[in-house]
Amino acid sequence: xxxxxxxxxxxxxxxxxxxxxxxxxxxxxxxxxxxxxxxxxxxxxxxxxxxxxxxxxxxxxxxxxxxxxxxxxxxxxxxxxxxxxxxxxxxxxxxxxxxxxxxxxxxxxxxxxxxxxxxxxxxxxxxxxxxxxxxxxxxxxxxxxxxxxxxxxxxxxxxxxxxxxxxxxxxxxxxxxxxxxxxxxxxxxxxxxxxxxxxxxxxxxxxxxxxxxxxxxxxxxxxxxxxxxxxxxxxxxxxxxxxxxxxxxxxxxxxxxxxxxxxxxxxxxxxxxxxxxxxxxxxxxxxxxxxxxxxxxxxxxxxxxxxxxxxxxxxxxxxxxxxxxxxxxxxxxxxxxxxxxxxxxxxxxxxxxxxxxxxxxxxxxxxxxxxxxxxxxxxxxxxxxxxxxxxxxxxxxxxxxxxxxxxxxxxxxxxxxxxxx
Amino acid sequence: xxxxxxxxxxxxxxxxxxxxxxxxxxxxxxxxxxxxxxxxxxxxxxxxxxxxxxxxxxxxxxxxxxxxxxxxxxxxxxxxxxxxxxxxxxxxxxxxxxxxxxxxxxxxxxxxxxxxxxxxxxxxxxxxxxxxxxxxxxxxxxxxxxxxxxxxxxxxxxxxxxxxxxxxxxxxxxxxxxxxxxxxxxxxxxxxxxxxxxxxxxxxxxxxxxxxxxxxxxxxxxxxx
Numbered sequence: 001x002x003x004x005x006x007x008x009x010x011x012x013x014x015x016x017x018x019x020x021x022x023x024x025x026x027x028x029x030x031x032x033x034x035x036x037x038x039x040x041x042x043x044x045x046x047x048x049x050x051x052x053x054x055x056x057x058x059x060x061x062x063x064x065x066x067x068x069x070x071x072x073x074x075x076x077x078x079x080x081x082x083x084x085x086x087x088x089x090x091x092x093x094x095x096x097x098x099x100x101x102x103x104x105x106x107x108x109x110x111x112x113x114x115x116x117x118x119x120x121x122x123x124x125x126x127x128x129x130x131x132x133x134x135x136x137x138x139x140x141x142x143x144x145x146x147x148x149x150x151x152x153x154x155x156x157x158x159x160x161x162x163x164x165x166x167x168x169x170x171x172x173x174x175x176x177x178x179x180x181x182x183x184x185x186x187x188x189x190x191x192x193x194x195x196x197x198x199x200x201x202x203x204x205x206x207x208x209x210x211x212x213x214x215x216x217x218x219x220x221x222x223x224x225x226x227x228x229x230x231x232x233x234x235x236x237x238x239x240x241x242x243x244x245x246x247x248x249x250x251x252x253x254x255x256x257x258x259x260x261x262x263x264x265x266x267x268x269x270x271x272x273x274x275x276x277x278x279x280x281x282x283x284x285x286x287x288x289x290x291x292x293x294x295x296x297x298x299x300x301x302x303x304x305x306x307x308x309x310x311x312x313x314x315x316x317x318x319x320x321x322x323x324x325x326x327x328x329x330x331x332x333x334x335x336x337x338x339x340x341x342x343x344x345x346x347x348x349x350x351x352x353x354x355x356x357x358x359x360x361x362x363x364x365x366x367x368x369x370x371x372x373x374x375x376x377x378x379x380x381x382x383x384x385x386x387x388x389x390x391x392x393x394x395x396x397x398x399x400x401x402x403x404x405x406x407x408x409x410x411x412x413x414x415x416x417x418x419x420x421x
Numbered sequence: 422x423x424x425x426x427x428x429x430x431x432x433x434x435x436x437x438x439x440x441x442x443x444x445x446x447x448x449x450x451x452x453x454x455x456x457x458x459x460x461x462x463x464x465x466x467x468x469x470x471x472x473x474x475x476x477x478x479x480x481x482x483x484x485x486x487x488x489x490x491x492x493x494x495x496x497x498x499x500x501x502x503x504x505x506x507x508x509x510x511x512x513x514x515x516x517x518x519x520x521x522x523x524x525x526x527x528x529x530x531x532x533x534x535x536x537x538x539x540x541x542x543x544x545x546x547x548x549x550x551x552x553x554x555x556x557x558x559x560x561x562x563x564x565x566x567x568x569x570x571x572x573x574x575x576x577x578x579x580x581x582x583x584x585x586x587x588x589x590x591x592x593x594x595x596x597x598x599x600x601x602x603x604x605x606x607x608x609x610x611x612x613x614x615x616x617x618x619x620x621x622x623x624x625x626x627x628x629x630x631x632x633x634x635x636x637x638x639x640x641x642x643x644x645x646x
């Protein structure tokens with residue numbers, strides 16, 4: 001391939017740019033609830049985000065990456081012209097990144113996931129052909145965009161109801177909070193590690209059976225719980241503060257719990273959204289390396305690393321400011337409901353990551369918040385936001401597609417050396 | 422560049438403004454106590470000062486009411502019915518209005534109370550003030566209600582507070598009966614127009630507790646949903 005090095009360089013650059021954008025903008029949505037409910041300070045949130053976004057992306061980002069890399073486009077259509085796929089993936093990356101930049105600078109509600117899927121489908125339909133898209137897979141993904149917020153809403157509803165039954169609506173909420181919250185902390189550690197382990201950590205040389213995974217997950221749940229219990233012991237309870245609002249001290253314990261769900265949220269976000277940046281990169285790299293559209297090749301670890309580093313870079317250079325802004329605007333959320341929303345959303349996203357389905361973390365979180373609201377747990381929810389999400393669907397998919405088509409023909413015009421098509 | 426629409430999902434809850442409004446209403450009603458003191462002592466200067474305070478606070482409450490009404494778009498999804506919020510608000514506002522009317526009537530007609538009725542009337546004013554304070558305590562529980570997702574324990578707690586409110590209101594009813602009876606005995610000695618207005622003042626004063634109780638009933642409706 002004549003321009004192989006060019007392709008690799010561009011892919012890495014665009015992928016890094018996209019990952020940077022995710023870190024700069026998208027991470028804020030995952031972290032802001034924790035900052036808003038004052039479970040984390042802004043500095044702690046950045047630290048948590050950096051560590052767990054990285055871990056999520058690196059450890060559990062492989063499945064969704066593989067979907068974006070080879071699950072959407074039927075590569076047999078371009079066997080004779082693998083370069084077309086390279087142009088397409090480069091164009092999709094650039095399109096999604098540019099669209100995100102435009103949209104978020106205007107404050108429009110957009111989803112990175114929707115942008116990249118729209119962009120990939122866009123170039124594939126116009127540049128290769130309608131039959132080159134795995135429409136069944138696209139249908140699954142689109143359905144999951146509807147299902148994931150609903151599922152996480154249900155989860156949040158039931159989590160909050162359980163908290164109400166076990167802790168808040170009892171005669172001694174403080175005692176029950178001390179008693180039951182460690183189990184929720186266990187759940188956070190258990191679910192996250194289980195899904196990650198089940199989907200395999202082969203790329204870091206860890207290959208466990210289901211039974212072993214289960215045991216390790218229980219172990220990591222217990223360790224998480226132990227850390228949580230130690231943290232709860234360190235809280236200073238001041239009965240004076242309960243005069244004005246009787247749940248001030250109970251909320252402090254939920255604050256500890258929310259530190260854990262915040263970690264989970266960052267992990268989940270990293271595991272699902274890193275693929276939006278590195279999925280196309282992975283596709284390009286495997287074509288360049290083998291010269292053909294390989295469907296079986298393993299995902300190179302350095303690509304995952306690229307995405308993870310990009311996200312943390314975005315967070316460090318710009319994302320922390322967005323977290324601060326968004327967090328400041330969320331004042332109505334106390335840790336007891338923030339945690340319910342985060343645990344529900346993180347679980348849903350991690351399951352999607354394990355299944356290899358790219359979903360929108362933010363939409364899932366919005367669904368979870370609505371779930372808590374339906375359980376009568378939140379003072380006021382602005383339903384216009386739900387309408388805006390619908391709008392973001394209608395606008396983002398075609399916008400990503402159109403930009404991607406433009407970039408595709410631009411790149412093809414510059415680099416294409418193959419036969420006329 | 423904010424880049425996030427997540428923060429937009431949290432609308433501003435009407436709970437705090439509702440509580441602030443009631444706080445203002447309670448301080449307006451509590452001004453009736455020094456006001457009545459001044460009336461009974463015949464201290465016109467002090468009476469007029471407290472009357473002005475009552476008018477000012479009633480106005481402030483009115484402004485708060487209008488502000489809250491404006492920030493309750495129907496696109497808000499709340500654990501309490503929007504209509505219930507507005508009705509509690511209206512009822513709270515009527516409590517302050519009641520205090521203003523009583524003070525206005527007494528000041529406007531430069532009224533005096535027969536010596537024998539003074540202490541009983543003062544007791545009625547104080548009990549009405551208790552009723553408002555109790556309604557405010559119940560309204561302050563809205564935070565805890567939402568915190569617990571309207572859990573059973575908390576609903577029962579508020580139910581208990583409202584029960585106390587009912588009892589206070591019943592006290593004021595009985596006090597009114599006694600006052601009317603006293604006034605009836607004095608009717609022949611007093612100017613008929615004064616008698617008429619004294620009945621009206623007893624009525625209006627008792628009406629304050631009545632309205633406070635209705636704030637409670639509206640709150641009860643919110644819980645029942």
